[in-house]
Amino acid sequence: xxxxxxxxxxxxxxxxxxxxxxxxxxxxxxxxxxxxxxxxxxxxxxxxxxxxxxxxxxxxxxxxxxxxxxxxxxxxxxxxxxxxxxxxxxx
Amino acid sequence: xxxxxxxxxxxxxxxxxxxxxxxxxxxxxxxxxxxxxxxxxxxxxxxxxxxxxxxxxxxxxxxxxxxxxxxxxxxxxxxxxxxxxxxxxxx
Amino acid sequence: xxxxxxxxxxxxxxxxxxxxxxxxxxxxxxxxxxxxxxxxxxxxxxxxxxxxxxxxxxxxxxxxxxxxxxxxxxxxxxxxxxxxxxxxxxx
Amino acid sequence: xxxxxxxxxxxxxxxxxxxxxxxxxxxxxxxxxxxxxxxxxxxxxxxxxxxxxxxxxxxxxxxxxxxxxxxxxxxxxxxxxxxxxxxxxxx
Numbered sequence: 001x002x003x004x005x006x007x008x009x010x011x012x013x014x015x016x017x018x019x020x021x022x023x024x025x026x027x028x029x030x031x032x033x034x035x036x037x038x039x040x041x042x043x044x045x046x047x048x049x050x051x052x053x054x055x056x057x058x059x060x061x062x063x064x065x066x067x068x069x070x071x072x073x074x075x076x077x078x079x080x081x082x083x084x085x086x087x088x089x090x091x
Numbered sequence: 092x093x094x095x096x097x098x099x100x101x102x103x104x105x106x107x108x109x110x111x112x113x114x115x116x117x118x119x120x121x122x123x124x125x126x127x128x129x130x131x132x133x134x135x136x137x138x139x140x141x142x143x144x145x146x147x148x149x150x151x152x153x154x155x156x157x158x159x160x161x162x163x164x165x166x167x168x169x170x171x172x173x174x175x176x177x178x179x180x181x182x
Numbered sequence: 183x184x185x186x187x188x189x190x191x192x193x194x195x196x197x198x199x200x201x202x203x204x205x206x207x208x209x210x211x212x213x214x215x216x217x218x219x220x221x222x223x224x225x226x227x228x229x230x231x232x233x234x235x236x237x238x239x240x241x242x243x244x245x246x247x248x249x250x251x252x253x254x255x256x257x258x259x260x261x262x263x264x265x266x267x268x269x270x271x272x273x
Numbered sequence: 274x275x276x277x278x279x280x281x282x283x284x285x286x287x288x289x290x291x292x293x294x295x296x297x298x299x300x301x302x303x304x305x306x307x308x309x310x311x312x313x314x315x316x317x318x319x320x321x322x323x324x325x326x327x328x329x330x331x332x333x334x335x336x337x338x339x340x341x342x343x344x345x346x347x348x349x350x351x352x353x354x355x356x357x358x359x360x361x362x363x364x
Contacts, residue, residue: 002218009212016209023202026235030194036184036243037263043236044270047229047364051181053208054225059174061218063167070161076154081219083150088226090142091182091273091320091364093309100303107300114293117326121285127275127334128354134327135361138273138320144299145316152309172310179317182229182273182364233363241356245349252343258336265332272324273364 003064004057012053019049054089094155095148103144110140145180185246186239194235201231236271276337277330285326292322327362 004012023046029039062082069078095103114137120130153173160169186194205228211221244264251260277285296319302312335355342351 002215002221004212004215004218012212013209016205016212020202020205020209023198023205027195027198027202030186030191030198033184033186036186036239036247037267039184039239040236040243040267041270043232043239044267047232050225050229050232054222055174055178055181057218057221057225058177059170061222062170062173065218067161067166067170070158070166075158075161079150079153079158082153083146085219085222085226086149086177086180087146088223089177089181090146091180093306093312095303095306095309103303104300107296107303111293111296111300114289114296118286118289118293121277121282121289124275124277127277127330127338128358130275130330131327131334131358132361134323134330135358138323141316141320141323145313148309148312148316152313156309176310176313176317179314237356237360237363240359241352244352244355249343249348249352252340252348257340257343261332261335261340264335265328268331268359268362269328271359271363272328273362 002057003060008056008060012056015049015053019046019053022046022049058085058089093148094151099147099151103147106140106144110137110144113137113140149176149180184239185242190238190242194238197231197235201228201235204228204231240267240271275330276333281329281333285329288322288326292319292326295319295322331358331362 022042026039026042026046029042066075066078066082069075113133117130117133117137120133157166157169157173160166204224208221208224208228211224248257248260248264251257295315299312299315299319302315339348339351339355342348
C-alpha cells in the first residue's frame with residue numbers, strides 16, 4: 001500500500017516511460033559513438049526526470065502515509081524510516 | 092520556536108564552530124597558494140559537515156514541529172513547506 | 183566521435199540495460215502499489231547506476247578528447263565546455 | 274602551487290569571508306531558536322556559495338594545472354587525480 005492515487009500513478013508512469021526511452025536513447029548514442037558531452041547532458045536530463053519522480057512520491061508519502069501514521073501514534077518509526085531516505089537523496 | 096533541545100543546540104553549535112574554522116582554513120590555503128585539489132577536498136569535507144548539520148535539523152523538525160502540526164490538523168501546510176526544503180536539498 | 187573504446191561501450195551498454203530494467207521495475211512497483219519508501223530506495227539505486235555511467239564517460243572524455251584538444255592548442259574551448267557539464271553534475 | 278591568480282584569490286577570499294559570516298549566522302539562529310526551516314534555507318544558501326567557490330577553483334585547476342601537465346606528457350596522472358575529485362563532488 002502506498003499514498004499514490006490513480007492520477008499520480010498515471011502521471012508517474014508517463015514520466016517513467018519517457019525516462020525509459022531516454023535511457024534507451026543513451027544506449028543508442030553510445031552505439032553510434034556520439035560526442036561524450038552530448039551523452040553526459042542527456043544523462044543529466046534523465047537524472048532531472050528521476051528527481052521529479054522521487055519528489056512526487058516523497059510528497060505523497062509524507063502527506064499520506066506519514067500523516068496517517070502520526071495520527072495513529074506511530075509517527076516516530078515512520079519518520080526514522082523517512083530520514084533514512086532523505087539522507088540518501090540529500091546532496 | 093524550533094524543535095531543537097539544549098543537547099541538539101550544543102552539538103550543532105560545536106559542529107558549526109568546526110565548519111567555521113574549516114572555512115577560515117580554506118582562506119588560508121588560498122592565501123598560501125596550496126594545491127587546488129587539496130583545497131577542493133577540504134571544501135568537500137565542509138559540505139559533508141553541513142550535510143550532517145542539515146540532516147540533524149531536518150530530523151528534529153519532522154519529529155517535532157511536523158508531528159505537532161499534523162496532530163493539530165495543520166499537517167498539509169507544514170508538509171508543503173517541508174517539501175520546498177526537500178526539493179532544494181535533493182540531488 | 184567520442185573517447186569510448188569497444189570495451190567501454192560494452193560495459194556502459196550493459197549498465198544501461200540494467201538501468202532500463204530498473205526503470206521498468208519502478209513502473210511495475212507503482213502499478214502494483216508497492217510501498218513509497220521501497221520505490222524511493224529503488225530510484226536511489228538507479229541514480230547511483232547513472233552516476234557510475236556518467237563518471238565513466240566523463241573520465242574517458244577527459245583522458246581522451248580533452249587531452250587531445252589540449253595538445254592541439256584547443257584546450258581552453260573544450261575545458262569551458264567541460265566546466266558546463268561539471269556545473270550541472272555538481273551537488 | 275596552484276592556478277589561482279591574484280584576482281581569483283581576492284574574489285574567492287571575499288566569497289569565503291561571506292560564507293564564514295553565514296556559518297556564524299547559523300550558530301546565532303540556533304542560539305536564538307529560530308525556525309528550523311529558516312535555518313535549513315540558510316544552510317542551503319551556504320552550500321550554494323561553497324559550490325561556486327569549488328567550481329571556480331576546479332575551472333582554474335583544469336585550465337591551468339591540468340593543461341600544463343598534459344603538455345608535459347603528465348596528463349594521465351593529473352586526470353586520474355581530477356576524477357577522484359569529480360567523483361566526490363558529483364551528485
